[in-house]
Amino acid sequence: MFKLRLPQICTKFTAQQCRFCTIKEPKELIAKDPKEKDVVEVQEKYDPKKVTKEDMQWRTPWHQKEGQYYSLLRTFYTEDNKRSLLQSLQTPIDLSPSSIKNWWAKHKEQVEILSQSYLPERNQVLGNELAAAHFIVYRGGAVKFFNQDKWIKADENEEYDLPRFYEEGKILEAIDCADMNIVYEGLENLRNLKKVQWLSFNGCERIDDWCIDKISNMFSHSLVYLDLRNCPCITDRGIGALYKLRKLKILYLDDFLRSTTYEMTCLLLEEANPHLEIRSDPVVFET
Amino acid sequence: MFRRYALQLKPLTKTFHTSIKLHEEFENPILRTIRILRDDIMLRNRPGRDEHGRLVSRVFPHYVDIVIIGGGAIGSSIAYWLKKKTNFDALRIVVIEKDPTYRKCSTTLSVGGLRQQFSLPENIQMSLYGAEFLRTIKKHFGKEAEVNFTPHGYLVLASEAGAEQLIDNSKLQNELGAMNRILNKDQLKERFPWMNVSDVDVGCLGLEKEGWFDPWSLLGLLRRGASDLGTQYVHGEVVEFLFTEMNDVIMDGVEGCYEGTNNLVVKLPDGQRKNIQFAACILAAGSESGEVAQLARIGTGRGMLSVPLPVEKRKRYVYSFQCQGEPPGINTPMTIDHTGMYFRRDGLGGGFICGMSPEAHEEPSCDNLDVDYKFFDDRIWPILAKRVPAFEAVKASRGWSGYYDYNTYDENGIIGPHPYYQNMYIATGFSGHGIQQAPAVGRAISELILDGRFQTIDLTRLGFDRLIVDKPMYEIGIY
Numbered sequence: 001m002f003k004l005r006l007p008q009i010c011t012k013f014t015a016q017q018c019r020f021c022t023i024k025e026p027k028e029l030i031a032k033d034p035k036e037k038d039v040v041e042v043q044e045k046y047d048p049k050k051v052t053k054e055d056m057q058w059r060t061p062w063h064q065k066e067g068q069y070y071s072l073l074r075t076f077y078t079e080d081n082k083r084s085l086l087q088s089l090q091t092p093i094d095l096s097p098s099s100i101k102n103w104w105a106k107h108k109e110q111v112e113i114l115s116q117s118y119l120p121e122r123n124q125v126l127g128n129e130l131a132a133a134h135f136i137v138y139r140g141g142a143v144k145f146f147n148q149d150k151w152i153k154a155d156e157n158e159e160y161d162l163p164r165f166y167e168e169g170k171i172l173e174a175i176d177c178a179d180m181n182i183v184y185e186g187l188e189n190l191r192n193l194k195k196v197q198w199l200s201f202n203g204c205e206r207i208d209d210w211c212i213d214k215i216s217n218m219f220s221h222s223l224v225y226l227d228l229r230n231c232p233c234i235t236d237r238g239i240g241a242l243y244k245l246r247k248l249k250i251l252y253l254d255d256f257l258r259s260t261t262y263e264m265t266c267l268l269l270e271e272a273n274p275h276l277e278i279r280s281d282p283v284v285f286e287t
Numbered sequence: 288m289f290r291r292y293a294l295q296l297k298p299l300t301k302t303f304h305t306s307i308k309l310h311e312e313f314e315n316p317i318l319r320t321i322r323i324l325r326d327d328i329m330l331r332n333r334p335g336r337d338e339h340g341r342l343v344s345r346v347f348p349h350y351v352d353i354v355i356i357g358g359g360a361i362g363s364s365i366a367y368w369l370k371k372k373t374n375f376d377a378l379r380i381v382v383i384e385k386d387p388t389y390r391k392c393s394t395t396l397s398v399g400g401l402r403q404q405f406s407l408p409e410n411i412q413m414s415l416y417g418a419e420f421l422r423t424i425k426k427h428f429g430k431e432a433e434v435n436f437t438p439h440g441y442l443v444l445a446s447e448a449g450a451e452q453l454i455d456n457s458k459l460q461n462e463l464g465a466m467n468r469i470l471n472k473d474q475l476k477e478r479f480p481w482m483n484v485s486d487v488d489v490g491c492l493g494l495e496k497e498g499w500f501d502p503w504s505l506l507g508l509l510r511r512g513a514s515d516l517g518t519q520y521v522h523g524e525v526v527e528f529l530f531t532e533m534n535d536v537i538m539d540g541v542e543g544c545y546e547g548t549n550n551l552v553v554k555l556p557d558g559q560r561k562n563i564q565f566a567a568c569i570l571a572a573g574s575e576s577g578e579v580a581q582l583a584r585i586g587t588g589r590g591m592l593s594v595p596l597p598v599e600k601r602k603r604y605v606y607s608f609q610c611q612g613e614p615p616g617i618n619t620p621m622t623i624d625h626t627g628m629y630f631r632r633d634g635l636g637g638g639f640i641c642g643m644s645p646e647a648h649e650e651p652s653c654d655n656l657d658v659d660y661k662f663f664d665d666r667i668w669p670i671l672a673k674r675v676p677a678f679e680a681v682k683a684s685r686g687w688s689g690y691y692d693y694n695t696y697d698e699n700g701i702i703g704p705h706p707y708y709q710n711m712y713i714a715t716g717f718s719g720h721g722i723q724q725a726p727a728v729g730r731a732i733s734e735l736i737l738d739g740r741f742q743t744i745d746l747t748r749l750g751f752d753r754l755i756v757d758k759p760m761y762e763i764g765i766y
């Protein structure tokens with residue numbers, strides 16, 4: 001059943017390229033089990049990385065064959081079938097207040113993400129430390145460098161005093177992002193900082209577990225103080241990931257008694273890192 | 288996809304010929320009209336909501352644009368993406384799922400790990416997108432959407448033999464945007480004091496976007512998202528494909544007459560059989576894909592159709608155990624031993640889950656989902672106890688098993704069009720890393736169908752064609 005002739009049309013492929021062309025016993029052709037696989041690998045030194053996309057094409061596409069008129073009409077033909085245009089044309093226009101509100105919120109969010117995204121040029125001109133400082137201060141946060149006593153923060157006119165070009169010896173010590181609207185994409189700007197020890201996200205409502213995942217990696221080598229108060233999106237799963245911050249000594253949380261898993265995570269964190277002290281604001285009971 | 292045809296002039300009579308035997312009883316056209324009108328008046332043809340609040344159509348879909356076989360994570364994700372990229376009434380999409388409780392499907396029985404530690408660029412990219420999708424899941428499915436991602440990282444250990452490979456892979460992963468770090472023996476010991484590193488050479492620790500999540504929630508969200516956008520789920524099993532000879536189709540590599548299919552038979556839970564006519568069909572039946580493919584003559588026909596879809600069921604056990612004494616603390620990522628055994632924390636009270644793929648010669652039978660606790664005692668426990676001294680006294684307290692949609696050819700997903708059928712797409716065979724790739728696979732298939740080619744991640748190398756040119760894409764990171 002398996003011995004078939006090479007169809008006349010497929011002149012392109014050679015014996016190694018196509019399984020149909022070699023007349024092997026079906027057993028060999030049907031999938032091998034993993035044990036045999038190893039043997040094959042050793043024999044041929046087969047490396048899947050060397051397989052290219054073109055290897056998978058064992059038939060000449062119809063339009064590339066001799067004598068097809070496709071190439072003549074090429075000028076009038078686009079590869080892109082404009083699906084998104086078609087989709088927007090077909091979507092009924094909805095001008096109800098709620099949909100406009102939704103659209104506006106989405107649009108604002110996109111702009112925010114775009115404006116916070118990482119710009120390689122900024123980091124080339126300024127170096128990582130200064131670029132991060134500009135990024136934070138411009139958006140209403142504050143930073144502090146080593147060997148400098150004062151915090152740098154924008155004034156009422158949104159002006160601030162930071163070097164406009166790379167300067168040697170400027171190394172960030174502390175970053176205060178309190179009440180900033182910082183998003184996950186924006187955190188990329190804080191990567192590769194040398195010695196940040198103090199970091200506060202107090203009141204950043206967009207900081208969630210995924211951000212914590214990123215923060216706990218980016219500052220794992222240096223961070224000593226971390227403030228995560230008033231970040232409603234963080235759960236015990238995110239707090240657990242802070243085990244990666246190995247130098248952390250002080251961690252501020254809202255209220256670590258808010259649930260048993262939360263409290264348990266905090267206890268386990270303290271157990272894994274004996275230097276760590278978790279503090280929280282005193283809970284105010286309404287009377 | 289039309290490039291494969293050329294029309295030839297045929298006698299007109301030929302076009303009227305259909306050899307399809309319909310499985311339904313013949314209904315008098317007049318009575319049928321009356322029935323439909325009556326249902327229309329009684330608003331029975333309008334979609335309603337089922338007990339879970341999901342939008343459901345009450346009419347059986349006889350004619351659809353795209354039919355998806357299998358409503359697991361992959362099938363639902365494909366439906367979601369196809370709908371997201373078109374609008375509500377643009378495409379009629381139907382997902383056929385034989386078990387809406389999802390009791391036996393691999394999605395709900397999996398461990399839900401998310402990692403980028405693979406050796407094939409495609410797998411790394413798909414998982415990176417999986418992470419991105421999970422992160423932005425609220426944008427897709429609304430504010431309440433939550434998959435409980437635990438960002439605890441993966442730690443893959445290697446003995447001396449595998450060290451070089453691990454380092455190479457890590458390099459590739461970092462180039463593609465994953466974040467992980469190679470740790471040597473001393474660093475491992477320092478970071479994870481609970482571990483015995485005597486026979487470990489290096490370890491690769493995932494630093495971002497790795498961890499585990501709740502596959503049930505993801506499946507639920509994808510399914511609800513797809514239905515909300517207008518996908519119809521049909522409770523039934525695909526039992527047969529019907530074929531038509533198409534003499535006017537000429538295709539490279541096909542000898543004789545091309546026999547296409549655009550009709551399949553669904554067996555409903557009450558035993559009724561109904562036909563569905565489709566323009567395109569997507570095979571995403573998970574571990575049962577091999578059998579469904581055979582219904583479509585993949586693997587039983589001649590020529591290209593003699594190549595089977597090499598996807599089989601393979602039973603994999605997952606055990607949970609409780610560690611008394613001093614269990615590894617919060618600094619325990621999902622750890623994969625160089626023997627292939629993995630374990631991770633489950634909850635905070637010293638509970639863990641673990642598992643391992645058996646050797647080829649000890650594959651358990653796949654007739655049922657019973658758990659063999661002997662496998663834990665004989666094979667897993669010795670490795671566990673050696674790696675983590677605190678696990679010396681543990682016993683498996685509970686366990687479950689699920690079927691890997693195991694690709695016997697190269698243990699990797701098969702994603703793309705079938706070379707013979709011009710209207711059949713395959714997305715299956717993920718062998719244990721399917722859920723994290725479901726978003727990327729759904730997007731890829733929707734691109735193939737709607738845009739005509741891959742737009743974001745190029746998965747050409749993972750297509751069915753690799754079986755034909757015999758170029759396996761081995762993945763080293765399969766556990």
Ligand SMILES: Cc1cc2nc3c(=O)[nH]c(=O)nc-3n(C[C@H](O)[C@H](O)[C@H](O)COP(=O)(O)OP(=O)(O)OC[C@H]3O[C@@H](n4cnc5c(N)ncnc54)[C@H](O)[C@@H]3O)c2cc1C
Binds near residue numbers: 393397399714
């Ligand atoms: C123990 C275990 C651990 C795993 N761990 C991980 C992990 O950590 N990370 C990860 O990414 N992946 C993991 N996986 C793999 C992952 O679960 C699968 O790759 C993935 O779920 C495949 O999804 P699917 O939608 O293709 O298949 P399924 O979820 O199995 O869905 C297929 C559906 O098709 C239906 N179906 C079958 N035949 C028919 C038919 N003829 N007609 C109608 N419907 C039909 C079935 O009822 C089923 O619901 C694990 C799997 C197992 C078993």
